[in-house]
Amino acid sequence: MTQILETKKEIVNRLMEGGVLIGPEFLEKLNSADENELSSFIEKIRIKNLQELEKAANSFLHGESAVKEEKQAKSIKIIFSYEGGPKKLGMSDFIDYFNSRFVQIEKMLHNRAEMANATSIKRVKLKTEKEQVAVIGMVKNKQEMKNGNLAIMIEDQTDEISVYVNKNKPELFNFCKDIVLDEIIGVAGMASNKVIFASNIIFPDIPNQELKKSPIEEYAVLISDLHFGSKHFLKEEFSKFIRWIRGEFGTDEQREIAGKVSYLFIAGDLVDGVGIYPGQEDDLEIKDIYQQYKEFANFLKEIPSQIKIIVCPGNHDAMRVAEPQPLLYKDFAEHVWNIPNIIIVSNPSYVNFGATDNFPGFNLMFYHGYSFPYYAENIESIRLGGGQERPDLIMKSLLQKRHLAPTHTSSLTIPDIKKDSLVISMVPDFFVSGHIHRASVTNYKNVTMLNCSCWIPASDFQMKLGLNPQPARVPIINLQTRQAKILKF
Ligand SMILES: [Fe+2]
Numbered sequence: 001m002t003q004i005l006e007t008k009k010e011i012v013n014r015l016m017e018g019g020v021l022i023g024p025e026f027l028e029k030l031n032s033a034d035e036n037e038l039s040s041f042i043e044k045i046r047i048k049n050l051q052e053l054e055k056a057a058n059s060f061l062h063g064e065s066a067v068k069e070e071k072q073a074k075s076i077k078i079i080f081s082y083e084g085g086p087k088k089l090g091m092s093d094f095i096d097y098f099n100s101r102f103v104q105i106e107k108m109l110h111n112r113a114e115m116a117n118a119t120s121i122k123r124v125k126l127k128t129e130k131e132q133v134a135v136i137g138m139v140k141n142k143q144e145m146k147n148g149n150l151a152i153m154i155e156d157q158t159d160e161i162s163v164y165v166n167k168n169k170p171e172l173f174n175f176c177k178d179i180v181l182d183e184i185i186g187v188a189g190m191a192s193n194k195v196i197f198a199s200n201i202i203f204p205d206i207p208n209q210e211l212k213k214s215p216i217e218e219y220a221v222l223i224s225d226l227h228f229g230s231k232h233f234l235k236e237e238f239s240k241f242i243r244w245i246r247g248e249f250g251t252d253e254q255r256e257i258a259g260k261v262s263y264l265f266i267a268g269d270l271v272d273g274v275g276i277y278p279g280q281e282d283d284l285e286i287k288d289i290y291q292q293y294k295e296f297a298n299f300l301k302e303i304p305s306q307i308k309i310i311v312c313p314g315n316h317d318a319m320r321v322a323e324p325q326p327l328l329y330k331d332f333a334e335h336v337w338n339i340p341n342i343i344i345v346s347n348p349s350y351v352n353f354g355a356t357d358n359f360p361g362f363n364l365m366f367y368h369g370y371s372f373p374y375y376a377e378n379i380e381s382i383r384l385g386g387g388q389e390r391p392d393l394i395m396k397s398l399l400q401k402r403h404l405a406p407t408h409t410s411s412l413t414i415p416d417i418k419k420d421s422l423v424i425s426m427v428p429d430f431f432v433s434g435h436i437h438r439a440s441v442t443n444y445k446n447v448t449m450l451n452c453s454c455w456i457p458a459s460d461f462q463m464k465l466g467l468n469p470q471p472a473r474v475p476i477i478n479l480q481t482r483q484a485k486i487l488k489f
């Protein structure tokens with residue numbers, strides 16, 4: 001009993017020092033607690049963050065069930081996660097796949113006022129008189145002609161037609177330079193002699209939407225591209241990040257934020273993988289993929305269990321590179337799967353989080369970003385604007401095109417005849433990516449676009465690919481205000 005009373009006095013004194021007053025229920029519980037429970041509680045009150053302290057007190061007074069209830073309140077709903085497609089593929093599957101994409105994006109374009117009366121290409125080609133028309137088509141070819149004008153060949157399910165864009169319409173002409181192969185566009189113009197002289201080109205784009213804000217002050221933290229297992233993995237910096245999220249590192253303000261983190265999103269490339277690029281062996285500290293995930297899982301286990309960790313794969317993870325990528329393979333990533341607070345989804349995927357009784361939550365679109373380097377190079381305005389150093393321009397452009405990899409050769413794709421999962425079918429509140437190892441938070445029509453840095457400096461291989469990484473930076477979002485900060489570790 002003496003031991004308990006001394007401990008009780010110590011707890012009361014320490015809480016008073018911290019400006020925390022104790023209610024009668026707490027004092028009563030202290031009298032009946034055994035020494036082990038009290039020691040464990042003292043350990044917990046070393047966490048200076050008040051929210052953590054509150055959780056520790058709840059756990060002490062009401063047992064683990066109180067903590068579990070709170071975990072459940074942090075809502076996560078998987079809206080879409082790819083579960084695998086057909087095993088055998090034939091030529092007709094590619095046709096069906098492109099048709100399914102066409103139908104999905106055609107509907108979006110039909111909703112645009114300029115395309116409300118869009119007709120089929122076959123009907124346009126039947127016209128004998130000059131006439132204003134609107135059509136929707138997939139870009140089959142694009143080239144600058146000798147006279148400097150642009151010729152774009154588009155096709156729909158009925159036929160194909162050439163669209164000419166005159167260089168003397170500089171605004172339209174420059175806009176059209178950013179058109180890429182296989183994307184679906186709307187064309188308005190004068191039909192004459194089985195061609196169209198364009199007066200307007202329309203991207204499906206996303207509509208303006210409300211900037212949703214949570215009624216609760218909680219935070220989402222976003223990381224990607226850890227490349228664990230590489231010799232170059234920034235272990236010291238990542239350890240600091242883990243200590244921060246545990247409330248053990250940073251300024252008082254930063255630690256207070258850490259205590260309010262409810263969600264950690266990881267946008268792929270958890271490990272460096274094996275056999276991803278020529279000569280990778282020389283860059284690996286852990287040469288076994290199973291061991292890479294096992295040791296990485298030990299880091300993840302250090303993250304407080306009340307934080308939901310949501311993970312999608314990237315091209316370095318142990319699975320097919322072709323998109324959509326299904327969930328991390330359990331055979332290799334068993335230890336990651338076994339973490340209780342982890343949720344594993346596909347690449348790409350859609351997740352709803354942060355819903356309460358009176359708030360619908362936020363919709364987040366996860367895409368690792370394998371196609372990004374292609375658009376950094378092949379969309380002129382992005383290439384001239386900074387290329388891979390401008391994930392914001394790449395992400396905005398893909399939102400406008402309503403597809404994560406519109407050009408077939410920009411990523412490896414498994415054609416799924418039922419649905420093209422890379423179509424941006426839902427307008428998200430957050431678009432979260434990685435792959436190009438940059439830290440960026442920007443807004444386009446109230447979609448927060450995040451690229452999530454990395455935990456590896458540039459390797460020789462990455463330098464050859466034109467990557468200029470910004471490692472160890474962590475975007476964090478206050479979900480109540482939608483304000484972002486980037487913490488540097
Ligand atoms: Fe990466």
Ligand SMILES: [Fe+2]
Binds near residue numbers: 314316435436
């Ligand atoms: Fe990647």
